[in-house]
Amino acid sequence: MKHSDLLNIAKTYGNPVYVYDSEKIVTQFDRLTNAFKGVQKLKLNYAAKALSNITILRLMNSLGSGLDTVSIQEVKLGLLAGFSPEDIIFTPNGVSLEEIEEAAALGVRINIDNLSVLEQFGSKHPDIPVCIRINPHVMAGGNSNISVGHIDSKFGISIHQIPHLLRIVELTKMNINGIHMHTGSDILDIDVFLYASEILFETAKNFKGLDFIDFGSGFKVPYREGDIETNIEELGKKLTTRFNAFCKEYGRELTLAFEPGKFLVSEAGVFLARVNVVKQTTSTVFASVDSGFNHFIRPMLYGASHHIVNISNPHGRERYYSVVGYICETDTFGNNRRINEISEGDILCFKNAGAYCFTMASNYNSRYRPAEVLWHKGKAVLIRERETFDDLIKNQVDVKDLFVPAREKVSVK
Known part of the structure; x- marks a missing residue:
């Protein structure tokens, strides 16, 4: 977009105003797809929380993206935008069992990140496939507000709780179809991300019926000229090689999934x-x-x-x-x-x-x-x-007769 285009937008629609470039979004989507072209099955699930305008969701759907959601409202937005339920994954944190059941009833994929809800859901709905979010205890980036895979994070099931997790799965006979992690935004060191991936691969060996492994996202984008960013192309080569080797060891082709949000829309x-x-x-x-x-x-x-x-x-x-x-x-x-x-x-x-x-x-x-x-x-x-x-x-209730304006009160002498 030229400066003149932006000035015309401000003049036409007023300010302040947000402006998004669809071409840049497409470019970023294609860049990430091409970086992992060596993977037989790749699924990018756009993180709706980054920018949830329904037109942007429709754009993502037209590109073949899935949708990563964190609330039942985002799930419903995704369905309204035309996503198929099976292309939506629900990855909440700290929500009620009822909200997870509501999402499951809509047919979307479920991702659970704590043992309590896992046991409750598995006991009630053993036939509904579930993905499990693992906390690899790996710090990504330098901002603790957006790094969510470290040991003090509220997100995910600790790798040290795997024995407890396996016991729940065994007792409930629930169907685990995916393993997931999300280390957080601003991944600077690819080797750290690959280290966390190894933890995910090792965890995945405990489950024989997986369909996908979800590596989250958190890829850093440049915020100024010369700024550092995640080298997606290098990550693509290294993780593709390792993922393909794991699939061969596992015995069948799995889907490699990501949940890019900032990477797709920030610079746009x-x-x-x-x-x-x-x-x-x-x-x-x-x-x-x-x-x-x-x-x-x-x-x-x-x-x-x-x-x-x-x-x-x-x-x-x-x-x-x-x-x-x-x-x-x-x-x-x-x-x-x-x-x-x-x-x-x-x-x-x-x-x-x-x-x-x-x-x-x-x-x-x-x-x-x-x-x-x-x-x-x-x-x-x-x-x-x-x-x-x-x-x-619009949603305020103006109870006009509850109080009498001071100027209308009668003074008592």
């Missing part, structure tokens, strides 16, 4: 916000935009660094700015960033805004959530309308 998305105020203080120049962590929380929640470009003045001289929001708390998008000179009314473009940005947006400060636009084949298509005041109060 940008977030556009208008500069309301340029404010000079004794030590800092602030550029305050018409948004905040209500729309774009990753910098505040994770310390994520998103590249910021002034698309209204891309060739102006560079100055240092702290880009902040309009929330009545500290909401800083970037400190002391070198950006082309900013004037009030300029449009700033935040890169890598496709994953975990809109999906984590809120109505904090009673602000409306932004519109979403898909850039597809050279045209802008609105895929979510900007919220209005009616949306804000």
Whole structure:
């Protein structure tokens, strides 16, 4: 997308606004597929939590992707978007047995990550195939908020609990059709990921009727020019060789599954916000935009660094700015960033805004959530309308006769 295209989108649909490039999503999907072309059976299950707009889900379905879901609502979104139940895997954490049973009744694949629910589900539904999520006790990336395979993580069944797990499976006679792990986002060291994979292979030997092994995802994408990223091509070569060898040892071809989210949509998305105020203080120049962590929380929640470009003045001289929001708390998008000179009314473009940005947006400060636009084949298509005041109060119950306004109270002397 050109800067002129983005400026036209901001003018047409208002700001702030999220914009996603369908071509980039397709490119990332093809890149991951090609990296594992040596695998006989490959299944990519898009992680819906990254960006769950139904149009994006339909795009993924058209590419042949499956869907990784973590809530019953995501399951229903996937079905509404046209996914077949067998192409949806339900991988929740800490949900009730009732929610898992509801998903199973819809025909989707079930992935269970704790012994308590595994025993309850297996006792009641031994004929329903179940995938088991293993915690390999491997740390991926440097951010503990998004690394979920380490020993202190709440996710998965510990590898040290395998004997207990096997006893439950034996007693309930349940059908285990898959083994799964997810080490978390920002995989930097391929060898660490391959080490975790070996733990998964070793665990898989305990189950004779597997259909697939799911290696999760967490592939790191670049956030700025020259930034490091997961070498997907190298990982593809090494894991393909090892996976094919394991299948030969296991005695039949299994499906190699992944659950890419950020890898597919992060770089495809940008977030556009208008500069309301340029404010000079004794030590800092602030550029305050018409948004905040209500729309774009990753910098505040994770310390994520998103590249910021002034698309209204891309060739102006560079100055240092702290880009902040309009929330009545500290909401800083970037400190002391070198950006082309900013004037009030300029449009700033935040890169890598496709994953975990809109999906984590809120109505904090009673602000409306932004519109979403898909850039597809050279045209802008609105895929979510900007919220209005009616949306804000739609589900509120205004009990008008519960209280009397102070001005209407009669003073008693």
